[in-house]
Amino acid sequence: MTFSPELEQRFAKMLAAYPEGKQRSAVVPMLIYAQDEVGAITPELIDEVAGRCGVEPLQVDEVVGYYSMLHRKPLGKYHVQVCTNISCMLVGGEELYEHAKKKLGIGHKQVTADGEFSLEEVECMGACSWAPAVEINYDFHHFVTPEQLDKLIDGLRKKQ
């Protein structure tokens, strides 16, 4: 299994970053970066990461369920994460999440039929003082109102 030149370069640096014989440390960072390209943590990816890090495939497989950003099935091209934890909840985060469900027509961890969007109700993402907060893939959005969320989603839809 090979990845893009950029990712291969990143992985080479990763493996060299840890003390000799401790390349198991690269497992989680490799999985989350590879997931962007492969789309999900597939059995093939698990075998590949295990081989590169010098561990058994089971030792990679057993961490996947623990880390909430790793997923075994593909998400949408745009993964919309809405925080409803306390700081966001106090300024309308829960209502924003309900609005997102209606706007996209899907629920928690579901994907739209065309594969373009997925939705997740997430825990605190570190934007409490600029709430309500939404992360789309890895991009942060602050002070998000339902109208602004609509604009963000419509804008991404236009890109297809």
Next chain:
Amino acid sequence: MTMLYNEPSPLETRILSRRFGMPNSASLDTYLATDGFKAFRKAREMKPEAIIEEVKISALRGRGGAGFPTGLKWSFVPRTSPKPKYIIVNADESEPGTCKDRLLMEYDPHQMIEGILIASLAVDAHAGYVYIRGEYRYLIETMNRAIGEAYTKGYLGKNIAGTGWNFDLHTHSGAGAYECGEETALLDSLEGKRGVPRMKPPFPAVAGAWACPTLLNNVETYSAIPYIIREGGKAFADLGTPKNGGTRLVCISGHVNKPGVYELPLGYPMLKSIYEVAGGIPGDRKLKAVVPGGSSCPILKSSECDIPMDYDTLAKLGSMLGSGGMVVMDETTDMVRVALRIMRFYAHESCGWCIPCREGTAWLRKILQRMVEGNGRREDVALLKELSVNMLGRTFCALGDAAAMPTISIVDKFAADFEKYIVPEAVMANA
């Protein structure tokens, strides 16, 4: 002018955040032009014991949440051990209410790098890792750029700043796990495993990353070090209150007109921070409750808020200064729903390793969920407290306490909020 996420306040004491808002604040050139690396050069001429002593004098305490005296923590690392020593930066920032480490890495990464280097001098470490939560992907790239710039210009790697010191620094990505902010769970995650906490002792100082002596501190803690060495520990200490030195980045959120991250000295009056720094409560509504330092803290009711914000004052009140995540709640807030949301968080984030946390957080969530859905018994209020009290101090790590403590405080201080959820004919049906 770099776009900040909120307007600064004229009431701030900007030490750690002095470069926020400067053009190219994150560049090494800007850093060097504003006293950058003077502290490292000074520390390079000091004995490690003297560096540690200066940090002790500063009364800096861990800014991640526990508030452990930093100088004391540094003194625990056996610098003469034949094993390699490691510096770890806890940039997992996931405590609800907290959004400050993000800013320090985004706007002033070199300040943190210099702090890490000074720490490495104190404990004879030559390698370090910045463990950054997976959601902060853009900050991993920011740190990589800053690290790359430092290497290129000779401020990392071999012969740093021509002083003969060697140190390598790397970033490491998390992948979504609050528990990985717990120092020993972070270490297990760093080693490629599930982030499950370890038995202490041994403490990370003695056996941490790959069983080697490890110094592990928060982003903001390292960021305070250059000032402490450059201006002296006493100067930092004097900014705060006795045994609570310096300033910290306070993240004010919730029912305030000007939510934001503001740098305030330790001991700053809490009510002043709410009403003057953060512009008061919208609609002039009454203050009901304050989460002083992240959701793991016992919540304060409004009558307890006329206090200076420092570690010792909050501890005497039975709460914590914690992570600096101050969440303000006005009279419209339903504290039962707040309790439910917090328990949903802890139940989700429990690593599952030990029974009192795994089962306890799940039951706290289920009981509160059942109450909010209209099936609350009068006995449930006492049950929430009993369950929480029995979790305290009995879980493998502090996550269990972090769920129990706010629950106990809400049951004790906001009993009236539960009344409307008590339904006489309710039964403990299948939750």
